[in-house]
Amino acid sequence: MTKGTQADVNPDLKKERLKCNFNIQEVTFIIDGGKDKTLQRKKIEDVALNIAASIDEVPEECLNLKERYDNAVRKSCVYSNIVKNELLEITGLEALGSPGLRRTADAFFKDVSPFMLHLGMFVPTIIGQCTPEQQAHWLPKALEMQIIGAYAQTELGHGTFIRGLETTATYDPATEEFVLHSPTLTSTKWWAGGLGNTANHCIVVAQLYTKGQCHGTHPFIVPIRDLDTHEPFPGVKVGDVGIRMGFNTADNGFLRFNQYRIPRENMMMKNAKVMKDGTYVKVARHEKLTYGTMVFVRVTLVMEAAFNLAKAATIAVRYSAVRRQSQPKPGEPEPQILDYPTQQHKLFICIATAHALQLTGLWLWRTFEAVLADMRKGDTDSLPELHALSSCLKAVSTSDSAALIEQCRFACGGHGYMLSSNLPLLYSFVTATRTYEGDYTVLLLQTARFLVKAWEQAESGKVLTPTVAYLACAAAKEKVVWSDSVDGMIRSFQAVAAGKIAACAENIKRLTKTGTSLEDAWQLSTVRLVAASEAHCRAMICQAYWHEVTRLTASCSASVKIVMEQLATLYLVYWALETTGDLLRYSTICESELNKLQLKYEELLALIRPNAVGLVDAFDFRDEILHSTLGAYDGRVYERLMEEALKSPLNETSVQSSFHKYIRPLAKGKL
Numbered sequence: 001m002t003k004g005t006q007a008d009v010n011p012d013l014k015k016e017r018l019k020c021n022f023n024i025q026e027v028t029f030i031i032d033g034g035k036d037k038t039l040q041r042k043k044i045e046d047v048a049l050n051i052a053a054s055i056d057e058v059p060e061e062c063l064n065l066k067e068r069y070d071n072a073v074r075k076s077c078v079y080s081n082i083v084k085n086e087l088l089e090i091t092g093l094e095a096l097g098s099p100g101l102r103r104t105a106d107a108f109f110k111d112v113s114p115f116m117l118h119l120g121m122f123v124p125t126i127i128g129q130c131t132p133e134q135q136a137h138w139l140p141k142a143l144e145m146q147i148i149g150a151y152a153q154t155e156l157g158h159g160t161f162i163r164g165l166e167t168t169a170t171y172d173p174a175t176e177e178f179v180l181h182s183p184t185l186t187s188t189k190w191w192a193g194g195l196g197n198t199a200n201h202c203i204v205v206a207q208l209y210t211k212g213q214c215h216g217t218h219p220f221i222v223p224i225r226d227l228d229t230h231e232p233f234p235g236v237k238v239g240d241v242g243i244r245m246g247f248n249t250a251d252n253g254f255l256r257f258n259q260y261r262i263p264r265e266n267m268m269m270k271n272a273k274v275m276k277d278g279t280y281v282k283v284a285r286h287e288k289l290t291y292g293t294m295v296f297v298r299v300t301l302v303m304e305a306a307f308n309l310a311k312a313a314t315i316a317v318r319y320s321a322v323r324r325q326s327q328p329k330p331g332e333p334e335p336q337i338l339d340y341p342t343q344q345h346k347l348f349i350c351i352a353t354a355h356a357l358q359l360t361g362l363w364l365w366r367t368f369e370a371v372l373a374d375m376r377k378g379d380t381d382s383l384p385e386l387h388a389l390s391s392c393l394k395a396v397s398t399s400d401s402a403a404l405i406e407q408c409r410f411a412c413g414g415h416g417y418m419l420s421s422n423l424p425l426l427y428s429f430v431t432a433t434r435t436y437e438g439d440y441t442v443l444l445l446q447t448a449r450f451l452v453k454a455w456e457q458a459e460s461g462k463v464l465t466p467t468v469a470y471l472a473c474a475a476a477k478e479k480v481v482w483s484d485s486v487d488g489m490i491r492s493f494q495a496v497a498a499g500k501i502a503a504c505a506e507n508i509k510r511l512t513k514t515g516t517s518l519e520d521a522w523q524l525s526t527v528r529l530v531a532a533s534e535a536h537c538r539a540m541i542c543q544a545y546w547h548e549v550t551r552l553t554a555s556c557s558a559s560v561k562i563v564m565e566q567l568a569t570l571y572l573v574y575w576a577l578e579t580t581g582d583l584l585r586y587s588t589i590c591e592s593e594l595n596k597l598q599l600k601y602e603e604l605l606a607l608i609r610p611n612a613v614g615l616v617d618a619f620d621f622r623d624e625i626l627h628s629t630l631g632a633y634d635g636r637v638y639e640r641l642m643e644e645a646l647k648s649p650l651n652e653t654s655v656q657s658s659f660h661k662y663i664r665p666l667a668k669g670k671l
């Protein structure tokens with residue numbers, strides 16, 4: 001963080017920091033996943049952010065669309081040189097997925113780099129879907145930025161339903177080439193980040209035809225532009241999809257093929273091959289391994305949700321410590337808005353959720369690595385559980401994060417609406433995560449398939465995988481007695497999830513027994529299935545969060561353990577109060593216990609209050625990464641708002657030309 005001199009710091013923020021009663025650094029280590037990770041992140045930030053060339057003279061938002069894109073490309077080139085020449089030197093390929101890299105990217109790009117998908121999906125797909133020989137060919141080129149790639153799966157007509165994609169890749173054994181074709185308007189590739197004007201290569205997901213037979217969707221690496229002139233090749237039509245709610249420097253593009261030929265070797269052949277004579281050979285043991293990049297990105301999005309929410313919480317909490325408003329007690333000074341319990345209610349859940357998602361995200365990442373290790377040995381048994389886990393966690397984490405970032409904006413009143421607060425841009429960026437890489441509802445329904453199957457297994461007494469093991473108790477119809485202890489609350493959340501899953505399974509059974517087809521019965525149950533899936537996910541987050549807090553604070557100082565447990569308890573109590581209807585239905589909770597829970601919640605807000613600024617300081621964001629007039633470490637909120645306002649192009653002259661062109665003639669009756 002950029003601390004400046006203590007003399008520059010807003011006095012209220014200074015006092016807040018003196019109030020903090022725990023060791024901030026210890027919490028930072030927990031959030032980063034260990035002291036070594038914090039040190040590596042800081043090193044990456046130091047190296048990358050010492051390069052001054054990236055700094056914008058004019059705020060990004062004051063540039064027009066084309067200037068913004070050009071500026072984003074300029075900064076992307078500076079940045080990728082840093083990654084290539086400095087960061088990969090420090091940590092090797094690991095740097096690409098490191099939090100340090102993710103954070104420094106945000107210092108360079110207030111919106112999004114047009115290279116993001118190159119690093120975020122093109123490179124991971126090469127690693128995940130290519131044979132070792134193909135990797136040896138493509139990976140160095142991609143890492144050296146000799147080629148720049150995008151990931152074009154979604155089409156104008158289909159995003160969710162991958163099996164419905166229309167782009168075709170037809171093998172021609174005579175020339176040993178695939179012919180890519182976009183047979184309809186709706187088959188136009190649409191949305192791929194970096195594709196519109198930046199990328200010269202693209203991973204294209206297309207229906208594979210060989211020997212007259214369709215084998216479903218497969219990924220191909222496709223050169224789309226000449227490396228020297230950057231002109232699209234004949235047979236390729238590519239461009240920008242138009243202005244978006246956010247992501248306007250991400251260069252999202254469209255792409256159409258007209259009988260466009262690529263060599264056979266450009267099919268990504270780790271999971272399936274087409275031989276020279278056109279014979280199709282399946283290599284993978286699991287049908288859905290070609291969806292691997294999506295699973296990888298969904299896993300990373302949980303920590304991405306935590307990261308962005310932590311930024312918003314830092315901005316809103318620091319601002320709330322500086323801002324004073326209203327006079328609840330006559331004659332007394334106006335309080336800091338952070339002293340209002342309603343403000344604490346808006347903000348402390350944001351800090352707690354950032355912790356919950358970060359610790360759950362780290363746990364999910366370790367699970368992902370374990371499943372990958374199994375798959376390297378040819379064992380794909382745990383893939384369905386990973387898919388179910390990553391689907392619901394991606395859905396709920398991105399949805400919670402977007403909603404709470406918007407809540408942070410509300411918590412900052414009018415100034416939160418300023419682009420210079422960075423909250424609006426953060427929201428527009430994060431709300432897209434609820435849709436991309438699998439829509440919220442669609443992914444919860446994927447998890448629901450797994451849950452209904454697990455329920456049937458539980459009922460027949462079969463052994464269940466760890467994340468659904470709790471269903472065994474519910475299947476034995478053991479009633480959960482409410483208790484406001486942590487374990488009691490987690491058990492009750494699980495009882496809610498189990499009760500909802502059971503109700504879905506029963507509904508499907510009831511409908512099929514009366515002659516409804518299984519597909520229709522499923523559709524008729526989807527509103528409940530989504531709710532069941534969300535309840536399962538919430539129970540899982542609560543359990544993982546509490547488990548990780550207990551584990552990680554075991555060797556911490558007592559004060560850190562206390563504050564981490566207060567936050568985690570707040571998270572559980574908050575969700576118990578949000579879901580009282582469910583608890584009344586599926587546990588023994590009663591009116592007096594609900595009142596007790598409300599009191600406990602309000603007590604927790606008061607307990608966390610003195611540590612609020614310390615807790616957001618522990619996220620350890622440098623000012624360059626926050627980009628916020630309201631959230632900087634020194635709290636010079638009003639000075640920064642004024643400084644940024646003066647940078648507006650509308651303040652370059654005291655009179656605008658439109659006055660002479662329109663307003664004056666209007667006043668004179670001459671318009």
Ligand SMILES: CCCCCCCC/C=C\CCCCCCCC(=O)SCCNC(=O)CCNC(=O)[C@H](O)C(C)(C)COP(=O)(O)OP(=O)(O)OC[C@H]1O[C@@H](n2cnc3c(N)ncnc32)[C@H](O)[C@@H]1OP(=O)(O)O
Nearest residue numbers: 105113116119120159160161162288291387436437438449
């Ligand atoms: C400068 C550098 C900075 C870097 C910083 C980066 C930070 C940011 C981080 C990262 C950046 C990333 C930015 C990304 C931008 C966006 C990218 C995109 O959006 S790319 C497009 C994504 N598109 C989707 O996600 C489509 C969603 N649709 C689907 O996934 C499928 O179509 C689905 C799952 C809905 C249905 O697929 P079916 O029709 O093939 O399958 P069915 O018939 O429903 O199921 C058959 C069986 O397969 C299983 N299944 C489905 N998918 C699976 C999977 N992936 N793995 C394992 N099993 C799976 C199912 O559970 C089911 O199993 P049973 O039959 O119940 O046992």
Ligand SMILES: Cc1cc2nc3c(=O)[nH]c(=O)nc-3n(C[C@H](O)[C@H](O)[C@H](O)COP(=O)(O)OP(=O)(O)OC[C@H]3O[C@@H](n4cnc5c(N)ncnc54)[C@H](O)[C@@H]3O)c2cc1C
Nearest residue numbers: 151152153154158159160191192193432435436437438441
């Ligand atoms: C900013 C951004 C960046 C993107 N980047 C890329 C990229 O780089 N590469 C790429 O390939 N794609 C990209 N995408 C596309 C993205 O992956 C898709 O938009 C996403 O998967 C959703 O698909 P869709 O747009 O077809 O929505 P639809 O599936 O049409 O969804 C519309 C509505 O229908 C509902 N719905 C759909 N199917 C079902 C169902 N079976 N049951 C119940 N409800 C259903 C959904 O819940 C939703 O409410 C990007 C999208 C955005 C917004």
